[in-house]
Amino acid sequence: MGCAASKITTLNAAENSDTTLATAAELGVGETRLALWRKNGGGDLEPVLASGAVALLDAQWVISHAEAGGVLTHRQALPKEAFLSLADLVKAINYSRVSVPVIGLPVTVLSYPWLTKDHPDPLGTSLSRVAKALKALCSDVTYIYGRLGVFWDFGSLHQHPDPANGVMRTEEQDTLFKRGLGCLGTLYSHPETRVLRLTSFPDGHKTEDQADGTNVAAYFDRGWCFTESSWASLTKSGRLSLDLGLMRDDEEYSCVSLVDECTKGGGRRPPLLPSRFAAELETKSFTNGKDDKPLVTRLYAAAFEEQFGKATGLRYVRLGWGDAEAAQVAEVLASGAAPDLKELYLGYNQIGVDGCKALAAALGKEGAAPRLEELYLSYNKIGDEGCEALTAALKEGAVPRLKMLYLEGNTIGEKGCKALAAALVEGAAPSLKPHRSPHRPSRVQTLFVGSKPPELVAVCKERGIYLELYIDGRR
Structure with a gap:
């Protein structure tokens, strides 16, 4: 103006x-x-x-x-x-x-x-x-x-x-x-x-x-x-x-x-x-x-x-954001500005290890996102190290109401998936369970990854977690 x-x-x-x-x-x-x-x-x-x-x-x-x-x-x-x-x-x-x-x-x-x-x-x-x-x-x-x-x-x-x-x-x-x-x-x-x-x-x-x-x-x-x-x-x-x-x-x-x-x-x-x-x-x-x-x-x-006080969903998708932008989002979440947030979509960006670490640290902070149910990080660049940081936060009790986790398209290999499996064995993300998403009501969903080490498959089967695998861009 x-x-x-x-x-x-x-x-x-x-x-x-x-x-x-x-x-x-x-x-x-x-x-x-x-x-x-x-x-x-x-x-x-x-x-x-x-x-x-x-x-x-x-x-x-x-x-x-x-x-x-x-x-x-x-x-x-x-x-x-x-x-x-x-x-x-x-x-x-x-x-x-x-x-x-x-x-x-x-x-x-x-x-x-x-x-x-x-x-x-x-x-x-x-x-x-x-x-x-x-x-x-x-x-x-x-x-x-x-x-x-x-x-x-x-x-x-x-x-x-x-x-x-x-x-x-x-x-x-x-x-x-x-x-x-x-x-x-x-x-x-x-x-x-x-x-x-x-x-x-x-x-x-x-x-x-x-x-x-x-x-x-x-x-x-x-x-x-x-x-x-x-x-x-x-x-x-x-x-x-x-x-x-x-x-x-x-x-x-x-x-x-x-x-x-x-x-x-x-x-x-x-x-x-x-x-x-x-x-x-x-x-x-x-x-x-x-x-x-x-x-x-x-x-x-x-x-x-x-706006953040009443936000239940944030969709920051396909914005070209990298680590610096992810850190800025993390700073907002860590402030407790969005207490009713249920869905955080950050897919199809350029977020790497440092950005994922910042997000993990923010989500692990008390009051940051206590009601978060859906975290969408697909098709970024978080890799094994970013996945390990995220799963460490989950293991410490971050986002206990998380029902869906999207991690495919992040070049997460065996190391990252094993870390995720170990965290799930210890009870991380206790709310992960099969459910039908309102966005894709025709399919049951819970966890999306891009690799299938036996440890992860086993713990998901034991906990009743629906695991969907993306290999070379295919389910």
């Missing part, structure tokens, strides 16, 4: 909004749709949307406006048809096709650098790029429900209409603006909203031509952009955080191809502890100097606590 606001005072939305949610009849929507909206966490967004502090743009309007060569104006000047109501968003939930799983909420949040101090996109170049992505997302109605609400700060929050000439927000609008700011952490960090990160400047934009006072730093060096990106890196699935800087100008995208293109190489960092976030924030620039740093530090800490 690039708003030029001085000495902003944060207002917590939960404390300044009516927390009683509207009924289906009051919203004029069906009970089933409202239940599905709230099942996916839509209720977290309702107070601020209902209060008028935040207004979501209609993606179809954004697309049409861009294709007509338009430029986005501030919220107060936009026509009514530019927005979607809360009822519109609830109605956008597609529950009729039961064979298609519901993926997230029909809410997209934009993170981008303002191009000038008073207007984020005076020539409409960013609008055109964002509209291209929205058009691709809306092309698959089974995936994005057809209608999509877009949070774009300039059009979604009350702005100063003409600050250069002293035309500012009214007192009521200023109160709503501050309330909206207090909810940004939830909008960006919500595990079921999609974040679009416009990480590059448009062609032809020259920072040296900008007026004095304009923040000319690159996306990753800006305070608000860094904050928004960090929010999006907390508990959200990787495919719900897209780097639009990876889009190619000459490519026409479908929904799936856009997601594939904009998540190449992972495209996101692991979550940061609030203390680490605050330290990194000191290196970032704001349009208003350091005035916004205390605000975003508080907002980040609140979002971190909110």
